Amino acid sequence: MRPFSYQRVTDPDMAVQVLSAAAAANNPLTKAAAQPLAGGTTLIDLMKLDVMRPAAIVDINPLSEGWSAVDPGGESLRLGALAKMSDVAAHDEIQRNYPVVANSLKLAASAQLRNMATLGGNVMQRTRCSYFRDVSYENCNKRNPGSGCAAMDGVNRMHAVLGTSDQCIATYPGDFAQALIALDASIEITGRSGTRSMPFAELHKAPGNTPEIETTLQPGELISAFVIPGRWPRSVYLKARDRQSYEFALSSAAVALDVQDGTISDARVALGGVATVPWRAREAEALLKGQRFDDALAQRAADAAFADARGRQHNGFKIALGKRVVARALQQAVTMEI
Amino acid sequence: MPEHSSSRSSGFDRRAFMAGAAGSALVPMTARAAAQDARPVTAQDPSLPVDVTLRVNGKDKRLSLDARTTVLDALREHLKLTGSKKGCDHGQCGACTVLIGDRRVVSCLTLALAAEGQEITTIEGLATDDHLHPMQQAFIDNDAFQCGYCTPGQIMSAIACVKEGHAGSDADIREYISGNICRCAAYPNIVAAIKQAAPEIMKG
Numbered sequence: 389m390r391p392f393s394y395q396r397v398t399d400p401d402m403a404v405q406v407l408s409a410a411a412a413a414n415n416p417l418t419k420a421a422a423q424p425l426a427g428g429t430t431l432i433d434l435m436k437l438d439v440m441r442p443a444a445i446v447d448i449n450p451l452s453e454g455w456s457a458v459d460p461g462g463e464s465l466r467l468g469a470l471a472k473m474s475d476v477a478a479h480d481e482i483q484r485n486y487p488v489v490a491n492s493l494k495l496a497a498s499a500q501l502r503n504m505a506t507l508g509g510n511v512m513q514r515t516r517c518s519y520f521r522d523v524s525y526e527n528c529n530k531r532n533p534g535s536g537c538a539a540m541d542g543v544n545r546m547h548a549v550l551g552t553s554d555q556c557i558a559t560y561p562g563d564f565a566q567a568l569i570a571l572d573a574s575i576e577i578t579g580r581s582g583t584r585s586m587p588f589a590e591l592h593k594a595p596g597n598t599p600e601i602e603t604t605l606q607p608g609e610l611i612s613a614f615v616i617p618g619r620w621p622r623s624v625y626l627k628a629r630d631r632q633s634y635e636f637a638l639s640s641a642a643v644a645l646d647v648q649d650g651t652i653s654d655a656r657v658a659l660g661g662v663a664t665v666p667w668r669a670r671e672a673e674a675l676l677k678g679q680r681f682d683d684a685l686a687q688r689a690a691d692a693a694f695a696d697a698r699g700r701q702h703n704g705f706k707i708a709l710g711k712r713v714v715a716r717a718l719q720q721a722v723t724m725e726i
Numbered sequence: 727m728p729e730h731s732s733s734r735s736s737g738f739d740r741r742a743f744m745a746g747a748a749g750s751a752l753v754p755m756t757a758r759a760a761a762q763d764a765r766p767v768t769a770q771d772p773s774l775p776v777d778v779t780l781r782v783n784g785k786d787k788r789l790s791l792d793a794r795t796t797v798l799d800a801l802r803e804h805l806k807l808t809g810s811k812k813g814c815d816h817g818q819c820g821a822c823t824v825l826i827g828d829r830r831v832v833s834c835l836t837l838a839l840a841a842e843g844q845e846i847t848t849i850e851g852l853a854t855d856d857h858l859h860p861m862q863q864a865f866i867d868n869d870a871f872q873c874g875y876c877t878p879g880q881i882m883s884a885i886a887c888v889k890e891g892h893a894g895s896d897a898d899i900r901e902y903i904s905g906n907i908c909r910c911a912a913y914p915n916i917v918a919a920i921k922q923a924a925p926e927i928m929k930g
Binding site for chain 2: 389391392393394395396397398402406425428429432433436437443444445447449450453474478497498499500501503504631633634
């Protein structure tokens with residue numbers, strides 16, 4: 389690991405000031421000289437791999453005093469960005485009123501990592517693309533813009549089939565983000581000019597021609613909270629993976645339904661493990677709304693969700709698998725007792 | 727506001743509190759904040775070691791560490807507590823699991839400087855006098871290892887698994903202990919050991 393200076397901040401203004409001062413104008417934020425440290429489960433790992441090379445670490449954990457509160461009481465659910473994954477996953481009211489949120493967190497990583505990792509850090513985690521993580525490969529457009537993509541014709545079994553570009557097919561690896569994007573969550577962002585709010589769906593950027601730019605956050609900005617409107621007791625997070633536990637998704641689906649008198653009045657579907665960014669399947673949602681549920685409808689919705697999917701040499705199976713995951717998640721959501 | 731972005735010329739004094747602009751840096755010490763060292767620390771010269779006090783198994787240990795040092799390396803290389811093992815060093819295998827406060831974490835991804843002020847418990851801190859911790863005894867009774875390399879991490883993780891309330895069934899145990907990999911595949915016996923120790927641990 390390269391040497392760095394360590395600094396611990398105790399108020400948000402100080403964090404924003406130090407981080408924004410270290411961010412060069414034209415650099416992606418992931419290459420800024422100063423990086424915020426929350427749970428550290430991505431950052432320290434990638435520093436050991438020499439993928440991330442900050443000269444300064446800004447430990448923001450003391451901000452958890454103000455930034456880790458969980459408030460499920462009102463018309464919306466508010467989650468502080470420094471809340472730990474394990475605490476939110478185990479929260480009774482979240483399990484009851486937002487099972488898709490609780491289960492997306494519970495099914496991620498391991499108990500140790502969930503104890504360390506924060507919600508804000510979780511949505512900011514970097515791709516697990518094996519070529520991105522291995523600096524002995526020069527050609528990674530995300531690490532070295534313009535250098536090419538080793539995954540494109542390499543071992544790409546784990547890679548994305550949706551939202552790809554000819555520059556990058558790296559999968560967005562997280563689970564929680566699928567629950568957030570499905571439920572129309574917004575994020576509160578603390579930066580130089582105070583706090584602003586933004587739809588979570590606008591946080592991540594598809595790779596396009598600039599896969600090195602992963603989010604729309606500006607220099608010095610930190611996610612301070614997530615807000616999920618409404619309640620979604622009829623919701624499911626289903627995750628298919630190579631192992632039963634402690635593995636990233638090959639394909640996952642976050643599904644939330646509102647069913648009135650047997651008719652689907654509202655439907656939310658998001659896909660994980662198959663796309664370059666958290667992926668909302670609005671085509672599937674449109675097919676479901678106003679309909680009575682049956683297996684044929686679930687199949688049509690699943691087909692619609694993957695209509696634009698493009699596989700490469702090793703990951704074409706994700707399209708068939710992903711459709712089955714969506715259909716089964718819909719079936720589970722319809723039949724769950726609430 | 728005092729200089730804090732760099733103190734390359736003068737060395738640094740990480741004990742120096744930042745004057746806390748208008749007092750806003752003062753954090754009220756609630757239960758959560760008290761579990762963590764909430765003092766600000768100024769940036770230091772990366773080429774110089776940093777003085778830090780780690781509280782390990784109930785004792786304060788004063789150390790002078792490179793900022794890059796993880797809790798795992800501080801334990802093994804500086805405190806000669808070699809019970810916690812370095813497996814993958816990337817948070818994937820669980821061999822380095824320790825408790826920080828009452829939480830199990832992977833010590834290989836935890837910076838020692840960030841763990842200042844918190845209670846660190848390692849496998850060496852479990853036994854009292856001549857009595858093994860119930861989970862240690864249960865691992866012996868159930869032959870819950872072969873080579874033993876993952877065992878300290880398994881035991882620390884297993885204790886937390888029980889205390890979290892995640893040892894109610896075999897399926898629960900398997901799910902919540904999945905962050906600890908056993909190359910010898912002693913898993914059935916590990917599950918049996920956790921089931922044996924759980925009632926005694928919950929009894930206190």
